[in-house]
Amino acid sequence: MISLDFILKFIVAAVAAGTPLLFGTVGEILSEKVGHLNLGVEGMMSIGALTGFMAGYGSHNLAVSMIAAFAGGMVSALIYAVLTIGFMANQNVIGLTLTIFGVGFANFVGVYMVGKTSSNTWQLSADLISQMKSIHIPLLSDIPVIGKLIFSYDPFTYTGIIIALICGWYLFKTKAGLNTQAIGENPAAADAASIQVTKWKFINIVLGGGICGIGGAYCSMIINGGVWISDCVGGLGWISVALVIFAAWRPQTAILGSFIFGALRVLKYYMPSVIPIAFFNMLPFIITAAVLLIASIRGTKGSHIPENLGFNYFREDR
Amino acid sequence: MEAKKREPLLRVVKHAELSRTQSFLLRLLAVVVALVVGGIFIASIGYNPLEVYKTMVVGCFRSVMAFQATIKFCIPMCIAALGVTLAFKMKFWNIGGEGQLIMGAVFASYFALFCDGMPHVPLIIIMFLAGFVGGGIWGLIPALCREKWGTNETLFTLMLNYIALYIVTYLRDGPWRDPQAAGFNKIARFSANSQLDKVAGIHFGWIIMIVLVVFVFIYLSKTKQGYEISVVGESRDTARYAGINVRRVVIRTMFLSGGIAGIAGMIQACGADATLSTGVANGVGFTGIIIAWLAQLNPIATLVVAFAFSILEKGSSVIQSSFGLSTACADVLQGIILFFIMAIEFFVRYKIVFAGHKEKKLSQAKPEKKEAAGK
Numbered sequence: 001m002i003s004l005d006f007i008l009k010f011i012v013a014a015v016a017a018g019t020p021l022l023f024g025t026v027g028e029i030l031s032e033k034v035g036h037l038n039l040g041v042e043g044m045m046s047i048g049a050l051t052g053f054m055a056g057y058g059s060h061n062l063a064v065s066m067i068a069a070f071a072g073g074m075v076s077a078l079i080y081a082v083l084t085i086g087f088m089a090n091q092n093v094i095g096l097t098l099t100i101f102g103v104g105f106a107n108f109v110g111v112y113m114v115g116k117t118s119s120n121t122w123q124l125s126a127d128l129i130s131q132m133k134s135i136h137i138p139l140l141s142d143i144p145v146i147g148k149l150i151f152s153y154d155p156f157t158y159t160g161i162i163i164a165l166i167c168g169w170y171l172f173k174t175k176a177g178l179n180t181q182a183i184g185e186n187p188a189a190a191d192a193a194s195i196q197v198t199k200w201k202f203i204n205i206v207l208g209g210g211i212c213g214i215g216g217a218y219c220s221m222i223i224n225g226g227v228w229i230s231d232c233v234g235g236l237g238w239i240s241v242a243l244v245i246f247a248a249w250r251p252q253t254a255i256l257g258s259f260i261f262g263a264l265r266v267l268k269y270y271m272p273s274v275i276p277i278a279f280f281n282m283l284p285f286i287i288t289a290a291v292l293l294i295a296s297i298r299g300t301k302g303s304h305i306p307e308n309l310g311f312n313y314f315r316e317d318r
Numbered sequence: 319m320e321a322k323k324r325e326p327l328l329r330v331v332k333h334a335e336l337s338r339t340q341s342f343l344l345r346l347l348a349v350v351v352a353l354v355v356g357g358i359f360i361a362s363i364g365y366n367p368l369e370v371y372k373t374m375v376v377g378c379f380r381s382v383m384a385f386q387a388t389i390k391f392c393i394p395m396c397i398a399a400l401g402v403t404l405a406f407k408m409k410f411w412n413i414g415g416e417g418q419l420i421m422g423a424v425f426a427s428y429f430a431l432f433c434d435g436m437p438h439v440p441l442i443i444i445m446f447l448a449g450f451v452g453g454g455i456w457g458l459i460p461a462l463c464r465e466k467w468g469t470n471e472t473l474f475t476l477m478l479n480y481i482a483l484y485i486v487t488y489l490r491d492g493p494w495r496d497p498q499a500a501g502f503n504k505i506a507r508f509s510a511n512s513q514l515d516k517v518a519g520i521h522f523g524w525i526i527m528i529v530l531v532v533f534v535f536i537y538l539s540k541t542k543q544g545y546e547i548s549v550v551g552e553s554r555d556t557a558r559y560a561g562i563n564v565r566r567v568v569i570r571t572m573f574l575s576g577g578i579a580g581i582a583g584m585i586q587a588c589g590a591d592a593t594l595s596t597g598v599a600n601g602v603g604f605t606g607i608i609i610a611w612l613a614q615l616n617p618i619a620t621l622v623v624a625f626a627f628s629i630l631e632k633g634s635s636v637i638q639s640s641f642g643l644s645t646a647c648a649d650v651l652q653g654i655i656l657f658f659i660m661a662i663e664f665f666v667r668y669k670i671v672f673a674g675h676k677e678k679k680l681s682q683a684k685p686e687k688k689e690a691a692g693k
Binding site: 037039079082083086087088089090092093094096097098099100101102103104105107108109110111112115230235238241242245276277278279281282285286288289292293296297305309310314315 | 413463468476480491601605607608643646648654656663664
């Protein structure tokens with residue numbers, strides 16, 4: 001018998017599992033909206049995971065580690081931006097390399113730091129861990145169902161939702177955001193309309209990287225309970241790339257999408273063991289592939305993919 | 319980057335083609351700079367970079383066994399890179415080498431597990447073909463979808479990688495689980511009959527690798543089909559105008575591209591690992607893309623770059639044992655090297671002109687040469 005409590009538990013777990021995806025997805029949407037397919041999400045998240053964890057280890061302050069994660073993500077996205085915008089290098093190749101580099105760098109420094117500690121575990125302080133706990137607002141969190149449903153997550157989840165809403169507002173309601181979207185559709189036309197293509201590409205990609213970085217910090221700090229573990233991002237960056245398609249390149253949809261994908265990730269713990277676990281792990285990718293396929297079959301009308309995604313813009317080629 | 323008054327501070331223009339020596343020297347410079355930057359990083363955490371680099375290189379050649387281990391790293395990387403080379407040559411962004419490799423391994427493993435009563439030689443040939451077909455099918459799917467509906471191949475091949483990976487997980491936990499395995503689920507070790515034979519101490523995958531290097535080289539530069547690939551890569555419209563059936567070329571080439579990656583998977587499963595595990599690809603499909611790109615999609619250069627990368631891989635495991643540093647060092651160095659080469663690559667083809675600078679030699683600027691695949 002499925003009780004209300006069981007369903008509540010499942011939803012809360014799904015939202016928590018979807019949180020890192022939300023950051024990765026929103027960050028990648030910003031980048032793809034200017035036409036740059038950044039396959040380095042996994043790497044940027046890993047670097048954010050490292051810098052966030054390191055700052056948390058040093059400062060015992062959650063806000064500081066989030067900012068450090070943001071900065072780490074920004075710097076790694078800057079590498080990508082300089083090489084693809086400035087040096088017009090192939091986006092796929094640079095993105096993949098950023099993933100290999102970022103994951104490798106985080107693991108390398110992680111192993112080094114673990115070796116430095118006396119106990120052979122690189123661990124956050126109890127003080128910081130208490131700051132990362134799910135919030136508890138006295139009256140609100142105690143309201144029966146709703147309190148648990150809305151006011152029982154950790155600070156990252158709320159940050160992620162706020163960032164997603166801001167990005168949605170930026171992309172669809174501000175002039176700068178709409179200009180940005182024009183760049184992703186047709187950079188030459190945007191350039192002709194006196195939009196500063198290079199500048200806005202840099203801004204979007206670097207900000208997107210920063211947002212991915214915070215998602216990485218969630219992976220390193222929350223998922224493993226404050227203990228550093230190699231490969232802590234563990235493929236979530238790739239799921240985020242998939243989720244961008246599922247969310248049809250809209251940050252607001254990404255909120256719902258990430259919680260659905262989060263639900264898919266935790267579903268295996270709530271389902272009878274008759275269905276193989278591999279199937280649940282595969283589901284996000286199958287669904288994304290199906291969405292991609294259906295969108296392309298329906299033609300340009302149904303697809304939200306930026307027209308110029310994956311191609312660099314060289315002004316003198318016009 | 320733009321200055322006030324609409325005139326950009328910096329401007330990028332194409333310049334005349336550099337000579338082979340010049341561009342080679344530039345790339346060499348990039349590698350040196352990358353190693354210096356990597357060295358600064360190593361020094362910053364308190365190790366002597368020269369010592370670390372030396373240990374890496376010496377570690378790969380110190381004994382016959384060490385050298386054999388280096389070659390073992392080289393085989394899958396090189397073959398996977400050859401696979402994506404074919405696809406990239408026609409600007410089909412096949413990011414799915416990883417999945418194609420896995421599916422090749424899955425198909426080959428079926429015969430290794432369930433037909434190991436067959437005579438050895440036919441069995442190996444069947445496994446080889448199964449690996450090729452398995453990878454080929456996984457490459458064919460995105461090609462068909464793109465040609466029929468215009469599905470974005472980068473994203474679609476990416477999804478297929480993970481679907482392939484979880485197919486292995488499913489087989490491991492379900493139908494192919496070794497009932498005798500204690501603890502974690504795994505697939506049984508292949509019997510000696512279904513493992514690749516050793517030649518000179520290494521499974522004969524290295525011979526397949528060399529044959530494939532030669533094959534891809536000849537295929538791309540000497541055959542009609544190879545020529546069609548490069549025309550399609552240059553411009554689909556030109557190809558169509560010249561009477562090439564673009565759709566057929568893309569589908570055929572992707573089958574071949576996936577198939578070659580599948581052969582790498584078969585070699586990994588039946589040669590190196592003697593079993594099928596979820597780590598059969600272990601990122602090789604992705605590294606292969608980097609290698610192919612660094613080698614400028616030239617099969618011979620691919621072998622050289624793959625060998626250099628395998629020195630980094632093997633060297634990293636040596637410095638792990640002697641310095642306690644992580645094997646992830648290889649990934650970091652590979653990344654840095656590629657970043658610098660990509661930056662330098664820009665200067666091979668373009669130059670930066672500052673605002674106000676008078677251009678005297680404008681007439682000399684030639685259009686971009688055709689192999690430069692910048693986009």
